[in-house]
Amino acid sequence: MINTNEPTGYVSYLDYKGKYTGIRAWIYSTDHKRIGLLYLYCITTFFSIGAIMGILMRIELLAPGPTIMGPQTYNGLFTVHGIIMIFLVVIPGLSVVFGNLFMPILIGARDVAFPRLNLFAWYVYIAGCCLAILSQVLRHGPPDTGWTFYAPYSLATGTNVIAATGAAFVLGFSSILTGLNFIVTIHRMRAPGMTFFRMPLFVWAIYATAWIQLLATPIIGITLLMLIMERLFNIGFFEPALGGDPVLFQHLFWIYSHPAVYIMILPAMGVISEIIPTFSQKSIYGYKAIAFSSLAIAGVGYLIWGHHMFTSGMSLVAIWSFSLFTFIVAIPSAVKVFSWVGTMYKGSIDLKPPMLYALSFIFLFMIGGFSGLVVGGLATDVQVHDTAFVVAHFHYIVFGGMGYAFFGAIHYWFPKIYGKMYKIRRANIAWAMTFIGFNFLYFPQFILGMQGMPRRYFDYLPQFQTGEVISSLGGFLFIAGFALMVYNLVMGFRKGEKAPANPWHGTTLEWQIPSPPPLENFEEIPVITTDPYNYK
Amino acid sequence: MEEKSLHTEEPRDDYAAKMGMWLFIFTEILLFAGLFLVYSVFRFKYPVLFHQGALELNVTIGSLNTVVLLISSMTVAMSLTAMQKNNKKLALTLLFITILCALIFLFNKYIEWGAKFNEGLYPGSELMLKLERGHLLFFSLYFFMTGLHALHIIIGMVILSIAFIKIRKGTLHIGKYMLLENGALYWHLVDLIWIFLFPLFYLIT
Amino acid sequence: MNTIETHVTSYKTLGYVLLVLLLLTTITINVTSYNLMAWNVAIALIIAAVKGYFVMTYFMHLKNENRVIRAFVIVVLSLFITIFLITFIDYLYR
Numbered sequence: 001m002i003n004t005n006e007p008t009g010y011v012s013y014l015d016y017k018g019k020y021t022g023i024r025a026w027i028y029s030t031d032h033k034r035i036g037l038l039y040l041y042c043i044t045t046f047f048s049i050g051a052i053m054g055i056l057m058r059i060e061l062l063a064p065g066p067t068i069m070g071p072q073t074y075n076g077l078f079t080v081h082g083i084i085m086i087f088l089v090v091i092p093g094l095s096v097v098f099g100n101l102f103m104p105i106l107i108g109a110r111d112v113a114f115p116r117l118n119l120f121a122w123y124v125y126i127a128g129c130c131l132a133i134l135s136q137v138l139r140h141g142p143p144d145t146g147w148t149f150y151a152p153y154s155l156a157t158g159t160n161v162i163a164a165t166g167a168a169f170v171l172g173f174s175s176i177l178t179g180l181n182f183i184v185t186i187h188r189m190r191a192p193g194m195t196f197f198r199m200p201l202f203v204w205a206i207y208a209t210a211w212i213q214l215l216a217t218p219i220i221g222i223t224l225l226m227l228i229m230e231r232l233f234n235i236g237f238f239e240p241a242l243g244g245d246p247v248l249f250q251h252l253f254w255i256y257s258h259p260a261v262y263i264m265i266l267p268a269m270g271v272i273s274e275i276i277p278t279f280s281q282k283s284i285y286g287y288k289a290i291a292f293s294s295l296a297i298a299g300v301g302y303l304i305w306g307h308h309m310f311t312s313g314m315s316l317v318a319i320w321s322f323s324l325f326t327f328i329v330a331i332p333s334a335v336k337v338f339s340w341v342g343t344m345y346k347g348s349i350d351l352k353p354p355m356l357y358a359l360s361f362i363f364l365f366m367i368g369g370f371s372g373l374v375v376g377g378l379a380t381d382v383q384v385h386d387t388a389f390v391v392a393h394f395h396y397i398v399f400g401g402m403g404y405a406f407f408g409a410i411h412y413w414f415p416k417i418y419g420k421m422y423k424i425r426r427a428n429i430a431w432a433m434t435f436i437g438f439n440f441l442y443f444p445q446f447i448l449g450m451q452g453m454p455r456r457y458f459d460y461l462p463q464f465q466t467g468e469v470i471s472s473l474g475g476f477l478f479i480a481g482f483a484l485m486v487y488n489l490v491m492g493f494r495k496g497e498k499a500p501a502n503p504w505h506g507t508t509l510e511w512q513i514p515s516p517p518p519l520e521n522f523e524e525i526p527v528i529t530t531d532p533y534n535y536k
Numbered sequence: 537m538e539e540k541s542l543h544t545e546e547p548r549d550d551y552a553a554k555m556g557m558w559l560f561i562f563t564e565i566l567l568f569a570g571l572f573l574v575y576s577v578f579r580f581k582y583p584v585l586f587h588q589g590a591l592e593l594n595v596t597i598g599s600l601n602t603v604v605l606l607i608s609s610m611t612v613a614m615s616l617t618a619m620q621k622n623n624k625k626l627a628l629t630l631l632f633i634t635i636l637c638a639l640i641f642l643f644n645k646y647i648e649w650g651a652k653f654n655e656g657l658y659p660g661s662e663l664m665l666k667l668e669r670g671h672l673l674f675f676s677l678y679f680f681m682t683g684l685h686a687l688h689i690i691i692g693m694v695i696l697s698i699a700f701i702k703i704r705k706g707t708l709h710i711g712k713y714m715l716l717e718n719g720a721l722y723w724h725l726v727d728l729i730w731i732f733l734f735p736l737f738y739l740i741t
Numbered sequence: 742m743n744t745i746e747t748h749v750t751s752y753k754t755l756g757y758v759l760l761v762l763l764l765l766t767t768i769t770i771n772v773t774s775y776n777l778m779a780w781n782v783a784i785a786l787i788i789a790a791v792k793g794y795f796v797m798t799y800f801m802h803l804k805n806e807n808r809v810i811r812a813f814v815i816v817v818l819s820l821f822i823t824i825f826l827i828t829f830i831d832y833l834y835r
Contacts, residue, residue, distance in 0.1 A: 216566075
């Protein structure tokens with residue numbers, strides 16, 4: 001076993017003093033762990049901004065008619081809420097924060113394959129964020145198209161569509177570079193003895209995700225470029241008056257944006273696959289099933305984009321093919337849930353905060369998944385398309401899924417990242433508040449949607465008000481819980497007790513090195529002789 | 537910018553660099569794939585008008601460009617072979633020819649586009665907007681795809697020029713030539729894209 | 742690891758490949774003078790694909806490349822084709 005006591009001359013990556021001091025020691029650093037933290041702070045900031053926009057929308061929806069804003073403002077709000085949450089938070093999310101922080105350590109490497117490219121990708125991300133901010137403040141006003149930028153409205157609207165689509169384009173480039181870096185790292189830098197089937201499942205997840213980042217993102221890149229060219233030069237691809245086809249825009253848009261949701265969820269499932277064995281003190285059940293299901297989800301995920309377009313006018317053959325494959329993609333996800341539950345069976349369960357979040361993930365993701373069958377079925381989708389039902393569906397899957405996995409990951413790896421511990425009781429209270437708030441926020445939306453409440457509408461018929469008020473109150477409770485969570489973590493960083501190297505008794509490589517890790521991760525590169533979840 | 541003390545003991549991994557370049561090439565293939573998809577959809581919708589549009593393109597210049605690019609692909613591959621055989625002079629000569637071919641290609645493009653601009657045919661022009669819809673889409677695609685391709689020619693030229701300078705300076709040599717190998721790979725990609733662009737725009741008569 | 746198996750492709754091979762490519766180009770230009778309707782596109786695309794194959798195999802050294810990278814290329818090309826086919830399931834049957 002590797003000696004987890006701090007070796008002589010140990011300096012943590014947080015305290016390491018290199019060529020630069022102050023802020024430059026961080027923004028010029030090519031250390032994957034520092035880059036991971038840079039992303040963490042940006043993403044937390046943008047998530048908070050996006051959440052505040054969500055809260056503003058919830059306040060507006062407390063009553064029919066204008067409550068605190070008019071329709072144009074509301075349209076701008078749901079657009080930027082989507083752009084921030086999707087492109088700045090959830091797509092990069094787990095990959096750039098925890099993939100950067102931990103993937104190299106989990107494979108026994110000192111860093112990623114291209115550390116300077118890694119830092120460059122963060123700069124590109126920041127440039128994308130700046131463009132997104134610019135889209136809100138430039139002369140023509142924030143875009144009001146929704147984050148989906150559908151033609152022909154996105155061609156006709158006078159608002160700052162080019163800045164916003166430019167932001168998404170730049171952010172996509174950052175995503176591609178990260179994916180490229182991670183694929184090469186995993187192929188070339190695994191420690192001796194670590195075959196693909198001895199990698200931790202989070203690494204499998206990051207690997208599958210990196211392929212989607214690499215191969216799907218260029219399509220949204222070229223599509224947004226087409227949109228920009230059409231706005232500037234009337235090239236006509238998507239404008240019916242010029243012979244173009246708006247549905248073609250939808251095809252191109254969703255050819256990326258559907259696989260993008262797997263960029264969001266695969267690392268999340270990877271995190272769950274790490275947390276559950278640790279807090280059951282038992283080896284993962286169905287390692288190969290989970291590994292292969294990640295690849296299967298990535299693969300089949302490319303075939304089903306049309307399920308966002310059932311009512312757009314596609315051919316009958318197309319819509320039933322898309323529906324069929326949509327049902328099929330649920331199967332590998334179910335395989336994972338089965339394996340996680342199988343892992344917990346007869347395990348020694350410890351309900352610490354990471355485990356609470358992991359169990360919440362399973363619950364919320366399943367609700368989201370089942371509601372996906374409703375929207376995935378042709379006849380039922382016609383009823384609920386573009387209603388609040390869809391809003392509930394994707395928030396359960398993305399927010400309940402990726403979001404809760406993110407919360408779980410930060411609580412799981414916090415002691416390793418900072419060498420300190422947060423208060424467990426406060427974390428539990430924050431969890432309870434967010435979990436209850438979340439369900440009150442989104443469950444009513446299923447019902448409202450089935451009753452006919454449309455999405456992206458700032459006004460509504462009076463019969464929907466009760467549901468909307470419950471939803472808004474749930475949102476407020478959620479935000480309060482989230483604030484407590486962040487406060488707890490910040491206090492843990494500033495005043496928390498020193499954390500040991502392996503507080504949760506995990507078996508993967510990150511727990512075998514000091515907390516926080518030294519700059520180059522390992523004194524000596526380990527030689528791997530067993531599978532990763534080697535619990536006795 | 538990179539701190540010297542980091543990762544000191546690690547030997548250079550050329551295979552990783554090559555793999556990285558191939559992965560980047562995949563992203564470029566998929567970038568153009570979106571445009572080829574749009575082309576296919578509108579060609580399917582407006583076959584006659586696309587045919588008419590193709591008649592207005594100069595097959596001679598297009599063919600010449602194709603030949604020039606194929607030759608340049610061979611010369612850059614040969615340049616790599618020369619480097620691997622430690623023949624610095626030959627590597628430089630072949631690389632120079634490659635870059636020259638690129639310039640010829642760009643010059644031809646300039647002539648072609650210039651001719652169209654003189655007729656009043658360019659993206660957003662009045663003439664263009666008055667065309668029949670399939671005809672408009674053909675030329676929109678023509679300008680967009682050949683323009684994006686030309687941008688990639690320029691990028692490729694820059695990479696190969698940097699390689700050229702490094703070979704002359706001696707910082708690129710038989711023990712360290714990944715930039716040349718990867719630059720050549722990128723150049724072949726640019727050639728590959730044109731191999732498909734050429735028949736789809738010039739030869740559908 | 743620094744060592745790649747450096748297979749050096751001979752000047753002769755590269756020269757022959759260029760000749761093949763130029764020949765195929767000539768064929769593809771000449772075929773357009775016959776009106777074969779839908780077959781014109783098919784032939785043009787097939788010839789382009791063959792040219793592409795030669796460029797990838799010989800100029801880009803895929804012939805001597807590691808299995809992993811060759812597998813990558815097949816996956817990417819398959820993805821490209823799949824996306825095309827699925828999109829046309831919409832357009833063909835509207």
